[in-house]
Amino acid sequence: MSQFFFFLTAIIAVAGAIGVVTLRNPFYSVLSLVCHLFALAGLFLLLQAEFVAFAQVVVYAGAVMVLYVFVVGYVGGDDETVHPWDGPAQKGIAFVFxxxxxxxxxxxxLGSGLKALDTRGAGFVPGFGSPGDIGELLLTKFLFAFEAASVLLLVAAVGAVVLARRRGGIHDEEQRLSFTEFMRPIGTGTTAEGVGTRDAGINLPAPAAPAAPRSDRETLPTGGERP
Amino acid sequence: MNWFVVVSAMIFCIGGAGVITRRSPLVTLLCLELMLNAGNLALIAFSRMWGNEEGQIFAIIVMVVAACEVTVGLGVIVAMYRRRLPIDVDDMRELHG
Structure with missing residues (x-):
């Protein structure tokens, strides 16, 4: 029975992995990876790692894959472009490798001579791999690793926000510049303005410097009136 | 117990081949996940083999590191998309801001 489940989950896991590599559309790759992760959780269960299997399903197949699906939907799951220099040679080399x-x-x-490899594993106490045991180990013996992992998660979250945020300052600046350009009288900054033939009524100080749009806007209503 | 390790090696090699062949950074990240998961499977198999749970703790820490890597990698991909850069690992050869 256990062997049957092992082969079932192992075949699903390997098929999912092959699907991730071979499918052309990234969206299908993500779905294939979800399938692979579920099968892997089954393998973990066969190895008496209940808590890790649970975390695998919830954290990996749940949270991380949702993040992937969002990003694939945002970036657009286009098929990959084909470059002229990649032929079957690259793929052949990769698969040979x-x-x-x-x-x-x-x-x-198999040649390492580990004695326990051929056995069905050492004996274990009934609570092996249960959340209680794992939690106790994590908060006593591996407390430092636990804390380091939490700091790492925090740093990664902040880093991702910094990397992916919209550059607010740049966009504001661009919008303000285009607005003042729109409000400028026609012919500003051209030769006609220098010669004085543009329009006799409008004598503005030329708002040439785009770095100071604020002063530009203040002078606009008073100077723009015709006498 | 042999077979778990062999399956782990197989998944690792599939992931490695994917990292080499695929060009979209999204799929490259997915293949990295495959390789990390293969490592997890080997860790848990050895943990079961020796009958102590420390390998499972390692696997959980590896999961955390994989989640961090995915978060930052996807952030980089979104930033690339925002700047209209090609979403292609072969076209992005230089580190420029």
């Missing part, structure tokens, strides 16, 4: 890496890892793991 992956296959060699897999063989090497398998050889390294």
């Amino acid at each position: 992956a296959g060699m890496l897999f063989l090497e890892l398998c050889l390294a793991i």
Whole structure:
């Protein structure tokens, strides 16, 4: 029974991983990764890691993947552009590399002579991997790692906000400049203005400096009136 | 117990191949997630093998680090999109602000 579930979840997990790599549309890749994560949570359950499986489903498949879906929807899940220089050679090299890496890892793991690899695992107490046990370890033995992880999360959240925010200052400046340009009388800054043939009624101080739009706006209503 | 580690190695290699071949930074991040998850699976398998729970703590910390990485990476992608830069890892070769 346990073997049946192992092969079921393992096949789903590997198929999901292959789907992430091969599907062209990023949105389908994200959905495939969600499928992969659920199967992986099943594998964790088979390994008696209840709390980690739960966290995997809630945090990964829930929160992180929602973030991904939002960003894919925002950026636009376009298919990738094809460059002239990438042919089948790059993909071939990549898959050969992956296959060699897999063989090497398998050889390294199975040839490592770890005695426990062939067994069904050590014995465990009934509460193994339960939230209580994990929480106790996390708040006693691994307290420093816990705190460091929380600081890291805070820094990452602040960093993401700083990176992705709208540049407020720049946009305001652009809008104000375009507004004053719109309000300027016709011919400002041209040769006609210098010669004095633009319009005899309008004698404005030329608002040439775009860095001072405020003074420009103040002089506009008084100077713009015809005598 | 062998098979869990073999599956983990397989997922890791698939993720590595994806990081090499795909060009959209979104999918590259997804493949990085795959590799981190493969590491998690190996950690938990070894934790079960030795019968102590410290490997599971490691896996949780790895999850936190992956979440941070995703947050910052997606922030960078959104910033690239805002500045009308190409969403393509091969076109972005220089570090300019």
